[in-house]
Amino acid sequence: MLLPLVILFILKSSAFQFSLLVFLLALLGLDEFYRMALPARRGEGMAAAAAGACSIFTIFSGNPVFPLMALTVAVLAFCLVSLFRLKEIRQAAPDAALLLTGFLYVPLLLAHLVLIRMLPHGVSWLFLIMVIVMAGDSAAYYVGSTFGKNRLYPAVSPKKSIEGSVGGLAGSLVGALIAKYTFFPELSFADCVATALLLGVLGQLGDLFESLIKRSCGVKDSGTIVPGHGGILDRLDSILFAAPAAYYYAYFLLR
Template sequence: MRRVYTALVGIPIVYGIIRYLPALGVTALAVSGGVLALLELTRMCFGDRRNQALLGIAVALTGLLIASPHGTVPVAAIVLPGILLALLAMLFSSNPLESRFRDTAVAMFGSLYLGLTLSTLVSTRALPGGEWLIVFIALVTWAGDIGAYYAGTLWGRHPLAPSISPKKSVEGLLGGLALSFLIALLAQFSLVPQLTVADALILGLLMTGTGLLGDLCESAIKRSVGVKDSGGILPGHGGMLDRLDSLLFTAPTFYYYVTLVRGLSPLP
Protein backbone atom coordinates (compact mmCIF):
# COMPACT_ATOMS: atom_id res chain seq x y z
CA MET A 1 0.00 0.00 0.00
CA ARG A 2 2.92 2.36 0.57
CA ARG A 3 3.67 2.13 -3.16
CA VAL A 4 0.08 3.14 -3.93
CA TYR A 5 0.04 6.02 -1.44
CA THR A 6 3.33 7.39 -2.74
CA ALA A 7 2.05 7.20 -6.32
CA LEU A 8 -1.24 8.91 -5.40
CA VAL A 9 0.69 11.83 -3.94
CA GLY A 10 3.59 11.98 -6.38
CA ILE A 11 1.90 11.52 -9.76
CA PRO A 12 -0.43 14.55 -9.52
CA ILE A 13 2.48 16.73 -8.40
CA VAL A 14 4.68 15.61 -11.30
CA TYR A 15 1.80 16.00 -13.76
CA GLY A 16 1.05 19.50 -12.50
CA ILE A 17 4.68 20.56 -12.93
CA ILE A 18 4.87 19.14 -16.44
CA ARG A 19 1.48 20.38 -17.60
CA TYR A 20 1.00 23.78 -15.99
CA LEU A 21 4.40 25.24 -15.19
CA PRO A 22 6.70 26.79 -17.82
CA ALA A 23 9.64 24.84 -19.21
CA LEU A 24 11.76 25.88 -16.23
CA GLY A 25 9.55 23.69 -14.02
CA VAL A 26 10.54 20.55 -15.95
CA THR A 27 14.19 21.60 -15.79
CA ALA A 28 14.00 22.04 -12.02
CA LEU A 29 12.22 18.70 -11.64
CA ALA A 30 14.80 16.88 -13.77
CA VAL A 31 17.75 18.53 -12.00
CA SER A 32 16.31 17.72 -8.56
CA GLY A 33 15.70 14.09 -9.47
CA GLY A 34 19.10 13.73 -11.13
CA VAL A 35 21.02 15.21 -8.19
CA LEU A 36 19.16 13.02 -5.68
CA ALA A 37 19.87 9.94 -7.80
CA LEU A 38 23.56 10.92 -8.05
CA LEU A 39 23.81 11.27 -4.27
CA GLU A 40 22.27 7.81 -3.88
CA LEU A 41 24.68 6.32 -6.41
CA THR A 42 27.75 7.82 -4.78
CA ARG A 43 26.56 6.82 -1.30
CA MET A 44 26.14 3.22 -2.48
CA CYS A 45 29.58 3.12 -4.07
CA PHE A 46 31.62 5.28 -1.69
CA GLY A 47 30.49 3.66 1.54
CA ASP A 48 32.03 5.51 4.49
CA ARG A 49 34.46 7.44 2.29
CA ARG A 50 33.63 11.06 1.57
CA ASN A 51 35.26 13.59 -0.70
CA GLN A 52 33.09 16.70 -0.47
CA ALA A 53 34.97 18.53 -3.22
CA LEU A 54 34.52 15.61 -5.63
CA LEU A 55 30.87 15.27 -4.70
CA GLY A 56 30.26 18.99 -5.21
CA ILE A 57 31.87 18.86 -8.64
CA ALA A 58 29.78 15.83 -9.61
CA VAL A 59 26.55 17.52 -8.45
CA ALA A 60 27.38 20.70 -10.37
CA LEU A 61 28.29 18.74 -13.51
CA THR A 62 25.06 16.73 -13.33
CA GLY A 63 22.93 19.83 -12.89
CA LEU A 64 24.65 21.72 -15.73
CA LEU A 65 24.31 18.80 -18.13
CA ILE A 66 20.61 18.34 -17.37
CA ALA A 67 19.80 22.04 -17.56
CA SER A 68 21.51 22.53 -20.95
CA PRO A 69 19.17 21.50 -23.79
CA HIS A 70 20.84 19.80 -26.73
CA GLY A 71 22.57 22.22 -29.06
CA THR A 72 22.60 25.21 -26.70
CA VAL A 73 25.98 24.52 -25.06
CA PRO A 74 28.61 22.08 -26.39
CA VAL A 75 28.73 19.06 -24.09
CA ALA A 76 32.53 19.13 -24.11
CA ALA A 77 32.48 22.68 -22.70
CA ILE A 78 30.73 21.29 -19.61
CA VAL A 79 32.31 17.86 -19.31
CA LEU A 80 36.01 18.66 -19.81
CA PRO A 81 36.26 21.25 -17.02
CA GLY A 82 34.30 18.90 -14.77
CA ILE A 83 36.73 16.04 -15.39
CA LEU A 84 39.77 18.26 -14.81
CA LEU A 85 38.33 19.57 -11.53
CA ALA A 86 37.46 16.02 -10.45
CA LEU A 87 41.03 14.89 -11.09
CA LEU A 88 42.32 17.77 -8.98
CA ALA A 89 39.92 16.76 -6.20
CA MET A 90 41.31 13.23 -6.47
CA LEU A 91 44.88 14.45 -6.07
CA PHE A 92 44.16 16.41 -2.91
CA SER A 93 41.77 13.94 -1.31
CA SER A 94 42.59 12.54 2.13
CA ASN A 95 41.00 9.17 1.28
CA PRO A 96 43.19 6.08 0.81
CA LEU A 97 45.07 6.25 -2.47
CA GLU A 98 43.68 2.94 -3.75
CA SER A 99 40.10 4.25 -3.60
CA ARG A 100 40.62 7.75 -5.01
CA PHE A 101 40.54 6.95 -8.71
CA ARG A 102 37.67 4.49 -8.29
CA ASP A 103 35.60 7.09 -6.47
CA THR A 104 36.43 9.72 -9.08
CA ALA A 105 35.43 7.36 -11.89
CA VAL A 106 32.13 6.56 -10.15
CA ALA A 107 31.36 10.26 -9.62
CA MET A 108 32.11 11.17 -13.23
CA PHE A 109 30.22 8.16 -14.58
CA GLY A 110 27.22 9.07 -12.44
CA SER A 111 27.25 12.65 -13.69
CA LEU A 112 27.29 11.54 -17.33
CA TYR A 113 24.86 8.66 -16.78
CA LEU A 114 22.26 10.92 -15.18
CA GLY A 115 23.10 14.27 -16.74
CA LEU A 116 23.18 13.29 -20.40
CA THR A 117 20.08 11.10 -20.22
CA LEU A 118 17.85 13.43 -18.19
CA SER A 119 18.88 16.38 -20.36
CA THR A 120 16.74 14.85 -23.10
CA LEU A 121 13.66 15.59 -20.98
CA VAL A 122 14.58 19.27 -20.97
CA SER A 123 15.21 19.10 -24.72
CA THR A 124 11.87 17.35 -25.27
CA ARG A 125 10.06 20.09 -23.34
CA ALA A 126 11.45 22.61 -25.85
CA LEU A 127 9.75 20.83 -28.77
CA PRO A 128 6.29 21.85 -30.05
CA GLY A 129 3.73 20.42 -27.61
CA GLY A 130 6.63 19.48 -25.36
CA GLU A 131 4.56 19.19 -22.18
CA TRP A 132 2.38 16.51 -23.78
CA LEU A 133 5.39 14.73 -25.25
CA ILE A 134 6.84 14.41 -21.75
CA VAL A 135 3.49 13.11 -20.46
CA PHE A 136 3.68 10.52 -23.26
CA ILE A 137 7.17 9.49 -22.14
CA ALA A 138 6.06 9.16 -18.52
CA LEU A 139 2.90 7.19 -19.32
CA VAL A 140 4.58 4.70 -21.65
CA THR A 141 7.55 4.25 -19.30
CA TRP A 142 5.27 3.61 -16.32
CA ALA A 143 3.08 1.30 -18.42
CA GLY A 144 6.11 -0.83 -19.27
CA ASP A 145 7.13 -1.04 -15.62
CA ILE A 146 3.63 -1.75 -14.31
CA GLY A 147 2.76 -4.26 -17.01
CA ALA A 148 6.01 -6.13 -16.46
CA TYR A 149 5.57 -6.14 -12.68
CA TYR A 150 2.06 -7.55 -12.63
CA ALA A 151 2.45 -9.95 -15.56
CA GLY A 152 5.68 -11.25 -14.06
CA THR A 153 4.08 -11.62 -10.63
CA LEU A 154 1.05 -13.49 -11.98
CA TRP A 155 2.49 -15.56 -14.80
CA GLY A 156 6.29 -15.30 -14.65
CA ARG A 157 7.89 -18.69 -15.27
CA HIS A 158 10.91 -18.10 -17.51
CA PRO A 159 13.73 -15.97 -16.03
CA LEU A 160 14.93 -13.16 -18.23
CA ALA A 161 18.24 -12.21 -16.58
CA PRO A 162 18.62 -14.39 -13.47
CA SER A 163 22.17 -13.32 -12.64
CA ILE A 164 21.16 -9.64 -12.53
CA SER A 165 17.49 -9.55 -11.55
CA PRO A 166 16.08 -13.00 -10.66
CA LYS A 167 12.46 -11.81 -10.50
CA LYS A 168 12.32 -10.50 -14.06
CA SER A 169 10.76 -12.90 -16.53
CA VAL A 170 9.97 -13.24 -20.23
CA GLU A 171 6.28 -13.15 -19.33
CA GLY A 172 6.83 -9.89 -17.51
CA LEU A 173 8.55 -8.40 -20.55
CA LEU A 174 5.60 -9.40 -22.76
CA GLY A 175 3.14 -7.94 -20.25
CA GLY A 176 5.06 -4.68 -20.17
CA LEU A 177 5.13 -4.58 -23.96
CA ALA A 178 1.38 -5.19 -24.22
CA LEU A 179 0.49 -2.42 -21.76
CA SER A 180 3.00 -0.04 -23.37
CA PHE A 181 1.36 -0.58 -26.76
CA LEU A 182 -2.08 0.13 -25.30
CA ILE A 183 -1.05 3.27 -23.43
CA ALA A 184 1.02 4.56 -26.34
CA LEU A 185 -1.96 4.24 -28.68
CA LEU A 186 -4.31 5.93 -26.22
CA ALA A 187 -1.82 8.73 -25.56
CA GLN A 188 -1.20 9.23 -29.29
CA PHE A 189 -4.92 9.55 -29.97
CA SER A 190 -5.71 11.89 -27.07
CA LEU A 191 -2.50 13.80 -26.30
CA VAL A 192 0.04 13.82 -29.15
CA PRO A 193 -1.74 13.79 -32.52
CA GLN A 194 1.48 15.02 -34.14
CA LEU A 195 2.61 11.40 -33.87
CA THR A 196 1.05 8.65 -35.96
CA VAL A 197 -0.32 5.28 -34.89
CA ALA A 198 2.81 3.69 -36.36
CA ASP A 199 4.96 6.05 -34.28
CA ALA A 200 3.06 5.04 -31.14
CA LEU A 201 3.59 1.33 -31.81
CA ILE A 202 7.27 1.78 -32.67
CA LEU A 203 7.85 3.90 -29.57
CA GLY A 204 5.96 1.39 -27.42
CA LEU A 205 8.32 -1.32 -28.62
CA LEU A 206 11.52 0.74 -28.39
CA MET A 207 10.72 2.26 -25.00
CA THR A 208 9.75 -1.09 -23.48
CA GLY A 209 13.07 -2.57 -24.60
CA THR A 210 15.23 0.36 -23.55
CA GLY A 211 13.31 0.77 -20.28
CA LEU A 212 14.12 -2.84 -19.47
CA LEU A 213 17.80 -2.22 -20.24
CA GLY A 214 17.78 0.77 -17.91
CA ASP A 215 16.21 -1.30 -15.16
CA LEU A 216 18.73 -4.11 -15.62
CA CYS A 217 21.68 -1.69 -15.64
CA GLU A 218 20.61 -0.21 -12.31
CA SER A 219 20.01 -3.71 -10.90
CA ALA A 220 23.54 -4.69 -11.94
CA ILE A 221 24.97 -1.61 -10.18
CA LYS A 222 23.07 -2.39 -6.98
CA ARG A 223 24.04 -6.06 -6.99
CA SER A 224 27.69 -5.15 -7.54
CA VAL A 225 27.70 -3.11 -4.32
CA GLY A 226 25.36 -5.42 -2.40
CA VAL A 227 22.27 -3.25 -1.85
CA LYS A 228 18.59 -3.91 -2.55
CA ASP A 229 17.38 -0.33 -3.04
CA SER A 230 19.31 2.79 -3.96
CA GLY A 231 17.65 4.66 -1.09
CA GLY A 232 14.42 5.14 0.83
CA ILE A 233 13.23 8.60 -0.16
CA LEU A 234 10.09 7.22 -1.84
CA PRO A 235 8.18 4.91 0.56
CA GLY A 236 7.43 1.60 -1.10
CA HIS A 237 9.43 2.51 -4.19
CA GLY A 238 12.99 2.69 -2.85
CA GLY A 239 15.22 5.54 -3.93
CA MET A 240 15.11 8.15 -6.67
CA LEU A 241 17.51 6.12 -8.82
CA ASP A 242 15.15 3.16 -8.50
CA ARG A 243 12.34 5.29 -9.96
CA LEU A 244 14.43 6.87 -12.71
CA ASP A 245 16.24 3.76 -13.95
CA SER A 246 13.88 3.04 -16.88
CA LEU A 247 13.33 6.72 -17.68
CA LEU A 248 17.08 7.24 -18.10
CA PHE A 249 16.87 5.06 -21.21
CA THR A 250 13.33 5.74 -22.47
CA ALA A 251 13.68 9.55 -22.48
CA PRO A 252 16.68 9.59 -24.88
CA THR A 253 15.02 6.91 -27.02
CA PHE A 254 11.91 9.05 -27.39
CA TYR A 255 13.79 12.30 -27.95
CA TYR A 256 16.05 10.98 -30.69
CA TYR A 257 13.18 9.17 -32.38
CA VAL A 258 10.95 12.24 -32.64
CA THR A 259 13.82 14.55 -33.66
CA LEU A 260 15.76 12.29 -36.04
CA VAL A 261 12.94 10.14 -37.46
CA ARG A 262 9.93 12.46 -37.17
CA GLY A 263 11.93 15.65 -37.70
CA LEU A 264 10.53 17.66 -34.77
CA SER A 265 12.65 20.66 -33.85
CA PRO A 266 12.62 23.12 -30.93
CA LEU A 267 10.37 26.13 -31.03
CA PRO A 268 12.18 29.34 -32.13
Protein backbone atom coordinates (compact mmCIF):
# COMPACT_ATOMS: atom_id res chain seq x y z
CA MET A 1 0.00 0.00 0.00
CA LEU A 2 2.89 2.36 0.75
CA LEU A 3 4.81 1.48 -2.43
CA PRO A 4 2.80 3.76 -4.79
CA LEU A 5 3.31 6.67 -2.37
CA VAL A 6 7.05 6.00 -2.23
CA ILE A 7 7.24 5.86 -6.04
CA LEU A 8 5.29 9.11 -6.36
CA PHE A 9 7.48 10.81 -3.78
CA ILE A 10 10.70 9.76 -5.53
CA LEU A 11 9.35 11.04 -8.86
CA LYS A 12 8.15 14.40 -7.56
CA SER A 13 10.56 15.30 -4.77
CA SER A 14 13.75 17.34 -5.04
CA ALA A 15 17.05 15.88 -3.86
CA PHE A 16 16.71 17.70 -0.52
CA GLN A 17 13.12 16.56 -0.05
CA PHE A 18 14.20 13.02 -0.82
CA SER A 19 16.92 13.35 1.83
CA LEU A 20 14.16 14.07 4.37
CA LEU A 21 12.69 10.66 3.60
CA VAL A 22 16.11 9.03 3.97
CA PHE A 23 16.60 10.93 7.25
CA LEU A 24 13.32 9.51 8.57
CA LEU A 25 14.22 5.98 7.47
CA ALA A 26 17.66 6.29 9.07
CA LEU A 27 16.17 7.60 12.31
CA LEU A 28 13.63 4.78 12.54
CA GLY A 29 16.10 2.14 11.39
CA LEU A 30 18.76 3.20 13.89
CA ASP A 31 16.21 3.29 16.68
CA GLU A 32 15.20 -0.28 15.80
CA PHE A 33 18.83 -1.35 15.75
CA TYR A 34 19.52 0.06 19.20
CA ARG A 35 16.27 -1.35 20.60
CA MET A 36 17.46 -4.80 19.51
CA ALA A 37 21.15 -4.48 20.32
CA LEU A 38 21.13 -2.24 23.41
CA PRO A 39 17.69 -2.51 25.02
CA ALA A 40 19.07 -1.50 28.43
CA ARG A 41 20.60 1.73 27.11
CA ARG A 42 17.61 3.47 25.57
CA GLY A 43 18.85 6.99 26.34
CA GLU A 44 22.13 6.53 24.51
CA GLY A 45 20.35 4.65 21.74
CA MET A 46 17.85 7.45 21.09
CA ALA A 47 20.61 10.09 21.11
CA ALA A 48 22.76 8.02 18.77
CA ALA A 49 19.81 7.43 16.41
CA ALA A 50 19.16 11.18 16.19
CA ALA A 51 22.85 12.01 15.66
CA GLY A 52 23.33 9.35 12.99
CA ALA A 53 20.22 10.35 11.06
CA CYS A 54 21.09 14.07 11.14
CA SER A 55 24.52 13.35 9.66
CA ILE A 56 22.81 12.61 6.33
CA PHE A 57 22.21 16.32 5.74
CA THR A 58 25.97 17.02 5.65
CA ILE A 59 25.95 15.60 2.12
CA PHE A 60 24.47 18.88 0.90
CA SER A 61 27.46 20.88 2.09
CA GLY A 62 29.21 20.12 -1.19
CA ASN A 63 32.41 19.49 0.77
CA PRO A 64 33.41 15.86 1.43
CA VAL A 65 35.08 16.93 4.67
CA PHE A 66 31.75 17.64 6.40
CA PRO A 67 30.25 14.11 6.18
CA LEU A 68 33.56 12.69 7.41
CA MET A 69 33.65 15.27 10.20
CA ALA A 70 30.09 14.47 11.26
CA LEU A 71 30.88 10.76 11.47
CA THR A 72 34.10 11.49 13.37
CA VAL A 73 32.33 13.75 15.89
CA ALA A 74 29.62 11.12 16.42
CA VAL A 75 32.20 8.36 16.97
CA LEU A 76 34.20 10.45 19.45
CA ALA A 77 31.08 11.65 21.29
CA PHE A 78 29.67 8.19 21.84
CA CYS A 79 33.05 6.76 22.77
CA LEU A 80 33.02 9.38 25.54
CA VAL A 81 29.44 8.46 26.42
CA SER A 82 30.58 4.87 26.89
CA LEU A 83 33.52 6.06 28.97
CA PHE A 84 31.61 8.29 31.37
CA ARG A 85 28.28 6.46 31.55
CA LEU A 86 29.91 3.26 32.64
CA LYS A 87 27.52 0.67 34.09
CA GLU A 88 29.45 -2.60 34.06
CA ILE A 89 33.09 -2.78 33.06
CA ARG A 90 32.79 -6.12 31.24
CA GLN A 91 29.90 -4.80 29.15
CA ALA A 92 31.51 -1.46 28.30
CA ALA A 93 33.41 -2.58 25.20
CA PRO A 94 30.51 -4.55 23.63
CA ASP A 95 28.12 -1.65 24.28
CA ALA A 96 30.52 0.88 22.73
CA ALA A 97 31.07 -1.40 19.72
CA LEU A 98 27.32 -1.76 19.16
CA LEU A 99 26.77 2.00 19.42
CA LEU A 100 29.41 2.62 16.75
CA THR A 101 28.25 -0.29 14.57
CA GLY A 102 24.85 1.37 14.34
CA PHE A 103 26.41 4.47 12.72
CA LEU A 104 28.22 2.38 10.14
CA TYR A 105 25.36 0.01 9.39
CA VAL A 106 22.40 2.36 8.96
CA PRO A 107 23.14 6.05 8.16
CA LEU A 108 26.47 5.48 6.42
CA LEU A 109 25.03 2.90 4.04
CA LEU A 110 21.63 4.57 3.69
CA ALA A 111 23.19 7.96 2.85
CA HIS A 112 24.24 6.50 -0.49
CA LEU A 113 20.60 6.76 -1.58
CA VAL A 114 20.89 10.55 -1.29
CA LEU A 115 24.17 10.49 -3.22
CA ILE A 116 22.48 8.41 -5.92
CA ARG A 117 19.58 10.87 -6.13
CA MET A 118 22.08 13.66 -6.85
CA LEU A 119 23.67 11.80 -9.78
CA PRO A 120 22.63 12.19 -13.43
CA HIS A 121 19.66 9.83 -13.93
CA GLY A 122 19.51 9.58 -10.14
CA VAL A 123 15.78 8.86 -10.05
CA SER A 124 16.21 6.05 -12.57
CA TRP A 125 19.01 4.57 -10.47
CA LEU A 126 16.80 4.60 -7.38
CA PHE A 127 14.06 2.77 -9.26
CA LEU A 128 16.61 0.33 -10.70
CA ILE A 129 17.73 -0.61 -7.17
CA MET A 130 14.12 -1.12 -6.11
CA VAL A 131 13.30 -3.25 -9.15
CA ILE A 132 16.41 -5.44 -8.84
CA VAL A 133 15.92 -6.00 -5.11
CA MET A 134 12.16 -6.55 -5.24
CA ALA A 135 12.30 -8.82 -8.30
CA GLY A 136 15.09 -10.80 -6.66
CA ASP A 137 13.20 -11.15 -3.37
CA SER A 138 10.02 -12.31 -5.12
CA ALA A 139 11.81 -14.79 -7.38
CA ALA A 140 13.85 -16.16 -4.46
CA TYR A 141 10.68 -16.72 -2.43
CA TYR A 142 8.75 -18.53 -5.17
CA VAL A 143 11.67 -20.58 -6.47
CA GLY A 144 12.76 -21.48 -2.95
CA SER A 145 9.24 -22.43 -1.90
CA THR A 146 8.80 -24.65 -4.96
CA PHE A 147 12.23 -26.15 -5.56
CA GLY A 148 14.29 -25.38 -2.46
CA LYS A 149 16.01 -28.44 -0.99
CA ASN A 150 19.54 -27.37 -0.09
CA ARG A 151 19.82 -24.89 2.77
CA LEU A 152 21.84 -21.76 2.01
CA TYR A 153 22.91 -20.74 5.53
CA PRO A 154 20.79 -22.57 8.10
CA ALA A 155 22.57 -21.12 11.15
CA VAL A 156 21.41 -17.63 10.16
CA SER A 157 18.29 -18.16 8.03
CA PRO A 158 16.96 -21.75 8.13
CA LYS A 159 14.32 -21.26 5.42
CA LYS A 160 16.54 -19.85 2.67
CA SER A 161 17.79 -22.28 0.04
CA ILE A 162 20.53 -22.32 -2.58
CA GLU A 163 17.86 -22.84 -5.24
CA GLY A 164 15.98 -19.79 -4.00
CA SER A 165 19.18 -17.73 -4.04
CA VAL A 166 19.93 -18.66 -7.65
CA GLY A 167 16.32 -17.98 -8.59
CA GLY A 168 16.60 -14.60 -6.89
CA LEU A 169 19.60 -13.66 -9.05
CA ALA A 170 17.66 -14.68 -12.16
CA GLY A 171 14.77 -12.52 -10.99
CA SER A 172 17.14 -9.59 -10.42
CA LEU A 173 18.42 -9.94 -13.98
CA VAL A 174 14.88 -9.96 -15.36
CA GLY A 175 14.14 -6.88 -13.26
CA ALA A 176 17.20 -5.05 -14.63
CA LEU A 177 16.21 -5.87 -18.21
CA ILE A 178 12.67 -4.64 -17.58
CA ALA A 179 14.16 -1.41 -16.22
CA LYS A 180 16.29 -0.97 -19.34
CA TYR A 181 13.36 -1.37 -21.72
CA THR A 182 10.91 0.74 -19.73
CA PHE A 183 12.43 3.67 -17.85
CA PHE A 184 16.25 3.37 -18.04
CA PRO A 185 17.31 3.01 -21.70
CA GLU A 186 20.76 4.45 -20.90
CA LEU A 187 21.75 1.05 -19.47
CA SER A 188 23.56 -1.34 -21.79
CA PHE A 189 22.92 -5.07 -21.68
CA ALA A 190 26.28 -5.48 -19.93
CA ASP A 191 25.18 -2.91 -17.32
CA CYS A 192 22.01 -4.89 -16.72
CA VAL A 193 23.93 -8.10 -16.13
CA ALA A 194 26.55 -6.42 -13.95
CA THR A 195 24.12 -4.46 -11.78
CA ALA A 196 21.72 -7.39 -11.45
CA LEU A 197 24.47 -9.73 -10.23
CA LEU A 198 26.21 -7.12 -8.07
CA LEU A 199 23.12 -5.70 -6.42
CA GLY A 200 21.35 -9.06 -6.37
CA VAL A 201 24.18 -10.78 -4.49
CA LEU A 202 24.69 -7.87 -2.10
CA GLY A 203 20.96 -7.58 -1.51
CA GLN A 204 20.81 -11.24 -0.46
CA LEU A 205 23.85 -10.78 1.78
CA GLY A 206 22.22 -7.72 3.34
CA ASP A 207 19.15 -9.82 4.11
CA LEU A 208 21.32 -12.50 5.71
CA PHE A 209 23.27 -9.94 7.74
CA GLU A 210 20.11 -8.47 9.21
CA SER A 211 18.92 -11.99 10.03
CA LEU A 212 22.24 -12.53 11.80
CA ILE A 213 21.68 -9.40 13.91
CA LYS A 214 18.14 -10.45 14.82
CA ARG A 215 19.18 -13.97 15.77
CA SER A 216 22.06 -12.62 17.82
CA CYS A 217 19.67 -10.28 19.64
CA GLY A 218 17.01 -12.98 20.05
CA VAL A 219 14.22 -11.23 18.13
CA LYS A 220 12.05 -12.35 15.21
CA ASP A 221 11.54 -8.92 13.59
CA SER A 222 13.51 -5.71 13.90
CA GLY A 223 10.32 -3.86 14.85
CA THR A 224 6.56 -3.63 14.35
CA ILE A 225 6.22 -0.35 12.47
CA VAL A 226 5.13 -2.10 9.24
CA PRO A 227 2.05 -4.18 10.23
CA GLY A 228 2.51 -7.79 9.21
CA HIS A 229 5.98 -7.16 7.75
CA GLY A 230 8.18 -6.33 10.73
CA GLY A 231 10.26 -3.19 11.06
CA ILE A 232 12.00 -0.65 8.87
CA LEU A 233 15.24 -2.66 8.86
CA ASP A 234 13.31 -5.73 7.71
CA ARG A 235 12.24 -3.71 4.65
CA LEU A 236 15.62 -2.02 4.05
CA ASP A 237 18.06 -4.86 4.77
CA SER A 238 18.77 -5.61 1.10
CA ILE A 239 18.84 -1.96 0.02
CA LEU A 240 21.37 -1.09 2.75
CA PHE A 241 23.93 -3.34 1.08
CA ALA A 242 22.88 -2.69 -2.52
CA ALA A 243 22.76 1.13 -2.46
CA PRO A 244 26.51 1.77 -1.96
CA ALA A 245 27.39 -0.65 -4.77
CA ALA A 246 24.90 1.02 -7.10
CA TYR A 247 26.31 4.46 -6.31
CA TYR A 248 29.94 3.53 -6.93
CA TYR A 249 29.04 1.63 -10.09
CA ALA A 250 27.16 4.64 -11.43
CA TYR A 251 29.78 7.14 -10.25
CA PHE A 252 32.84 5.43 -11.68
CA LEU A 253 31.44 3.65 -14.74
CA LEU A 254 28.43 5.56 -16.03
CA ARG A 255 29.07 9.23 -15.33
